[in-house]
Amino acid sequence: MSEEEKNKSGEQESKEGSGHISRRDFLKDAGLVVGVPAIGSVAVSAETAATQAKTGAAAKGTAQSAGIKSAAGPVTIELTVNGGKYRYAVEPNWSLRQLLRDQIGFTSPKDWCGGQGACGSCTVIMNGRPILSCMTLACECNGAVVETAEGIAKTKHPVIQAYINNNAFQCGYCTPGFVCTAKALLDKNKNPTEADIRDALGGNLCRCATYQRHPPAVLEAASKLRGEA
Amino acid sequence: MKTWKKFAHIDAKTVDEAASILRTGKAALISGGTDLLGTMRFEILPSYPEVLVNLKSVPGLDYIKEEGGMLKIGGLTRLEDIAKNNIIRTRYTALAEGAHRTATPHIREMGTIAGNICQLPRCWYFRIPDNRFNCIRKGGKTCYAMLGDNRYHSIFGATKMCLAVNPSDTAPALVALNARIKTNKGLIEAEKFWDMAIPGSTILAVDEIVTEIQIPTPASGVKSAFIKFAIRKSIDFPIVNCAAMIGAGNARVCLNAVYNKPYRATKAEEVIKGKSIDEASADAAGAAAVASAKALPGDRNKWKIPIAKAMVKRAILACA
Numbered sequence: 245m246s247e248e249e250k251n252k253s254g255e256q257e258s259k260e261g262s263g264h265i266s267r268r269d270f271l272k273d274a275g276l277v278v279g280v281p282a283i284g285s286v287a288v289s290a291e292t293a294a295t296q297a298k299t300g301a302a303a304k305g306t307a308q309s310a311g312i313k314s315a316a317g318p319v320t321i322e323l324t325v326n327g328g329k330y331r332y333a334v335e336p337n338w339s340l341r342q343l344l345r346d347q348i349g350f351t352s353p354k355d356w357c358g359g360q361g362a363c364g365s366c367t368v369i370m371n372g373r374p375i376l377s378c379m380t381l382a383c384e385c386n387g388a389v390v391e392t393a394e395g396i397a398k399t400k401h402p403v404i405q406a407y408i409n410n411n412a413f414q415c416g417y418c419t420p421g422f423v424c425t426a427k428a429l430l431d432k433n434k435n436p437t438e439a440d441i442r443d444a445l446g447g448n449l450c451r452c453a454t455y456q457r458h459p460p461a462v463l464e465a466a467s468k469l470r471g472e473a
Numbered sequence: 474m475k476t477w478k479k480f481a482h483i484d485a486k487t488v489d490e491a492a493s494i495l496r497t498g499k500a501a502l503i504s505g506g507t508d509l510l511g512t513m514r515f516e517i518l519p520s521y522p523e524v525l526v527n528l529k530s531v532p533g534l535d536y537i538k539e540e541g542g543m544l545k546i547g548g549l550t551r552l553e554d555i556a557k558n559n560i561i562r563t564r565y566t567a568l569a570e571g572a573h574r575t576a577t578p579h580i581r582e583m584g585t586i587a588g589n590i591c592q593l594p595r596c597w598y599f600r601i602p603d604n605r606f607n608c609i610r611k612g613g614k615t616c617y618a619m620l621g622d623n624r625y626h627s628i629f630g631a632t633k634m635c636l637a638v639n640p641s642d643t644a645p646a647l648v649a650l651n652a653r654i655k656t657n658k659g660l661i662e663a664e665k666f667w668d669m670a671i672p673g674s675t676i677l678a679v680d681e682i683v684t685e686i687q688i689p690t691p692a693s694g695v696k697s698a699f700i701k702f703a704i705r706k707s708i709d710f711p712i713v714n715c716a717a718m719i720g721a722g723n724a725r726v727c728l729n730a731v732y733n734k735p736y737r738a739t740k741a742e743e744v745i746k747g748k749s750i751d752e753a754s755a756d757a758a759g760a761a762a763v764a765s766a767k768a769l770p771g772d773r774n775k776w777k778i779p780i781a782k783a784m785v786k787r788a789i790l791a792c793a
Binding site: 315316319335336337338339341342355358359360361362364367373374375376378379380381383384425443444445446447449 | 474475476477478479480481482483484503506507510511514515524525527529551553576577578579580582583706707708
């Protein structure tokens with residue numbers, strides 16, 4: 245998808261919600277305005293990388309170091325997120341979470357533990373595996389198929405309604421991570437036991453401590469998926 | 474969230490290409506990245522890599538197969554795949570359980586077996602952001618845990634003055650199962666694989682890359698087990714863990730998180746070797762395992778000694 249097409253699809257989305265600006269949309273728009281200088285900084289950093297490449301090659305003069313320096317600039321990757329194709333030039337030091345939130349605009353992968361891989365709030369499903377988007381380099385995601393909580397909600401996956409039915413959250417901050425992890429489990433295991441669920445959700449923290457409500461929610465979603473309820 | 478400082482990124486096509494970039498001394502190898510990216514984000518080390526060499530782009534390093542009387546696991550095999558593999562669960566139980574008890578499901582889906590055995594220590598002086606304690610493990614002159622808070626540190630003394638413990642859950646399983654670690658330079662016995670390095674945890678050279686784990690298939694009747702003590706069932710690093718393989722007149726017992734490298738409890742092995750496994754013999758082996766353990770001055774880590782004893786006892790009982 246070209247930059248233009250992407251913008252078009254963005255327009256369509258905002259038209260769908262015409263006449264009503266949600267708090268989320270407002271924050272996203274505000275974020276976009278703040279985000280403009282960030283695009284500038286990418287250009288600047290590319291320039292710096294080019295300068296580095298020159299100085300680096302001059303200083304070392306070896307093919308090896310020139311190879312390293314030429315790898316310093318942005319990398320173009322293509323990935324599928326929630327069914328949509330995206331093409332981005334990403335800096336090597338961007339996390340997947342950064343790409344999803346700040347560039348593409350899927351804000352469900354949250355930051356809680358500060359990027360230590362200790363809380364599970366940034367969980368997304370990549371190529372069928374629940375992974376931490378904060379500990380994944382965006383430049384290593386070329387060709388990846390990524391699903392976030394937005395995508396899961398869009399497909400009306402029963403896990404969403406099951407979480408609502410069971411009140412399996414309080415503040416909701418960790419919920420997108422839990423939902424992604426639960427969905428990844430259900431994709432692999434249609435008939436999980438409570439022990440399986442507790443094991444699979446073992447990497448997601450909930451500060452409100454709604455842990456007891458997650459297994460019934462996932463069990464309910466599983467039985468819906470099997471067509472039992 | 475703290476973002477990473479700039480670095481270059483190269484997708485290696487072959488192990489040799491990755492090794493040649495590592496040889497420049499300015500590169501770091503990334504596979505799962507769950508340890509490396511944490512150390513980089515918080516800049517815990519005095520140096521920052523100029524370039525990351527991605528090993529995941531090298532094909533054919535992700536496999537589990539039994540072949541020629543041994544189990545072969547590719548270096549890039551994810552821990553979750555090891556934990557869920559039926560062959561490993563039945564015949565190499567200690568490794569399956571060690572992999573399963575590592576970190577969280579997400580980290581197991583990302584982290585590789587090679588990365589797990591090469592991970593850096595979790596000592597809180599070593600891990601403090603921005604390298605505020607330039608300790609002996611980073612080329613400094615002092616071990617801050619020696620006089621500081623060392624409640625999780627070594628109960629078998631220092632290694633080159635470092636008191637940090639090896640935090641891997643798969644490492645003791647590999648030692649107990651008598652594994653060999655294949656690199657691009659040769660084969661290393663698991664027992665000799667780890668050592669205190671600056672800042673590493675292994676004897677690997679700067680351009681040495683783990684490509685495969687080889688475990689001899691245990692004879693029938695030989696059982697192995699892994700037991701871990703940590704505060705939470707998931708997420709936490711071990712306070713003490715233990716793997717054992719017993720049967721056919723032989724016994725191998727290995728503790729971890731008690732010493733700078735996985736600690737093979739040879740005295741416990743001698744006690745249990747050839748004996749029937751019961752409460753009394755396992756208890757005696759546990760006591761033998763920690764006979765030479767010693768709390769650090771101030772006794773802050775004394776509590777780990779009875780835990781280590783219990784872990785050895787339980788790992789042995791699980792092999793009955």
